[in-house]
Amino acid sequence: MKALKYKQIIDYIKEQITNGTWPVGSRLPSQRALASQFGVNRSTIVTALEELAADGLIEGRTGMGTIVVNNTWTLMRSEPPLNWNEQVGRGTHQASMPTVQAINQAESNEDLIQLSKGELSRDLFPLEEMRVVITKVGKNLEPFGYEEPKGNPQLREEIARYLSRKGINISSSSILVVSGALQALHLISIGLLDRGSTVFLENPSYVNSLSTFQSAGMKLQGIPIDQEGINPAKIEGIHQTKNSVLYCHPTFHNPTGALMGEKRRQELLNLAERAQIPIIEDDVYGDLWIDSPPPRPIKSLDKHGNVLYLGSLSKSLNPGLRIGWIVGPEAVIDRLADLKMQTDYGTSSISQRAAAEWLSSGLYEEHISAVRKELKVRRNAALQALDQHLSRYGEWQQPAGGFFVWVKMKQEISMADLYRKALARGVLINPGRIYSNQKSPHFRLSFANAQVEDIVKGIAVLESLIEDC
CATH class of the missing domain: 3.90.1150.10 (Aspartate Aminotransferase, domain 1)
Known part of the structure; x- marks a missing residue:
């Protein structure tokens, strides 16, 4: 039985190395973890590792544990194998905390x-309604390819109608469909902002848990908040350059839940116009009011195209649809649409058509x-x-x-x-x-x-x- 386990351990580790699960440079689980996994004494693990080391596959290193140094293919070559682990830290996009x-x-x-x-909890997912929507979309389905760069025309029309109820009156040509608000932030960071730009944001802010702006070379400048969110006066006191943008979350702020009043929203927009600071307004929780409807978005007050407005169905309907949008001046939307085409050639056509049906049928409300x-x-x-x-x-x-x-x-x-x-x-x-x-x-x-x-x-x-x- 011990011999059988010993062979199983060797075969298992070889398989993980050969199939790339543990590439060259990877550290193996500890001897204790392997012993627990296979239900054997650590001496059995040590014997198996010694044989694998003799085969040239692994190597024990002081302070690092047991490291994969070859695989069964690289042993046949004279050149040193590629160590993917050395590549992991070389990308331009920073890792999350x-x-x-x-x-x-x-x-x-x-x-x-x-x-x-x-x-939202899984029991709040409208499964039966989603089946009806998907069935209807499927029955009306015709051969389709990539959607238009800005997104499915019907969906953009429905988003425009939906936003008009929030006081945002724009044409569908000013809307870009994205795969959630996070993609919107990524497109904005690489397409509209210079490296070294300052991003003003609430402190605390959801964006601090991401690396979107930092990976694009932006500097984050946190602004203390009160029960209504950002105080415009605190921005004015530290704003030094035009090379900056304000990211804010005025409606049910993540993580604090703060709700900005109508007067504060107007003051913030006035400051942004006066100081020429573009605003990115994140409104993904705007439909999720509990006690009473919130004030209209800052975008509804915007007369000069100063505000880029982000919305999404991920929080209110289902994140699996991956449907969000950016609203802004047409020139900006055209630029971001081009970048999105370079990134993924468009959000899922089926998801877009399903989202259009949700909004047009009254099911979403x-x-x-x-x-x-x-x-x-x-x-x-x-x-x-x-x-x-x-x-x-x-x-x-x-x-x-x-x-x-x-x-x-x-x-x-x-x-x-x-x-x-x-x-x-x-x-x-x-x-x-x-x-x-x-x-x-x-x-x-x-x-x-x-x-x-x-x-x-x-x-x-x-x-x-x-x-x-």
């Missing part, structure tokens, strides 16, 4: 209580109305559980919409420790540090994804962990 990468991985773990996810009611139930349950379990330790504001409660600790504790201990107990939260360029005593709690009972349970777990900290 390690914590963000870990959270992205953990969000696919269905065993965790997801107090992290900025995504019915769906979003039901979502608002459910979000209110979950938000109220989260706030009640926070009052019961964390009122001694933290403080927060009641969000009027969106997905998030921004919790600030009253006493100094390690948010990194709280995040790690919560994860070990099966609860995933987002530490505030990933949204700011400085230490933060906050964490972001999502009430959109977990069931009510899990929200309450997860918050109770956090109470016990905070006491330990």
Whole structure:
């Protein structure tokens, strides 16, 4: 039996190396991890590794563990093998923070209580309605190729009609369909901004957890926010150059949930026009109001094309559709459409046609109305559980919409420790540090994804962990 296991271990490691799962330069799992995986003593693992090392496939290195140095093909060659691991850090696009990468991985773990996810719960996905929409789109389907550079004409017409209800009156030629708002930010960063430009943004901000602007050579300048978001006066005090842009999230800000009032929106637009600072307005949560409709977007006040407006169906309907849009002056949209064609030759045609049907049929309005009611139930349950379990330790504001409660600790504790201990107990939260360029005593709690009972349970777990900290 031991001999059989020994051979299985060697064959398994060889297979991982040969098929490229563990390329040259990769570090093997620890001896302890391999022993646990195969249910053997570490001595069996050591013997297997020694044979693989004798074959020239692996090598033990001080401080690095056991490294793959060859594969079965490179052993036949005289030239040294390509080490892909050396290439990983050479791309121009920066990697996400390690914590963000870990959270992205953990969000696919269905065993965790997801107090992290900025995504509607699966039970809020309108499955039957989506089947009807897809069936109808399929019945009317004709042979199709790539869509127009700006996107499917019918979808852009429907988006224009939808936006007119928000006070944004534009033609479909001023709309670019994108694969979500994140792609919109990427296109803007590489197509409209000079390297070295300054991006003013809220501090904290969702964009701090990304590397979109930094990878394009931009500098991020955080602006402190209050309960209404960015204060225009704080921008005016530090604005030094015309080579800058303002990214803002005025409606149910991520991560704080702040809602900017109508007066503040006008003041912000006035400042931007006076100082010649273009605005990127992110409105992906705008339909997800709970208590009452929010003020109209800043874009609705824009008379001079100063605002690029981003919207999406990812938060309100389903992220899997990958449908978002950019609204702006035609010259800008033409430029970004050309870049998008260079990037992916257009968003999925089927998704665009399905999105057009959702907007034109009235199904989207019915769906979003039901979502608002459910979000209110979950938000109220989260706030009640926070009052019961964390009122001694933290403080927060009641969000009027969106997905998030921004919790600030009253006493100094390690948010990194709280995040790690919560994860070990099966609860995933987002530490505030990933949204700011400085230490933060906050964490972001999502009430959109977990069931009510899990929200309450997860918050109770956090109470016990905070006491330990």
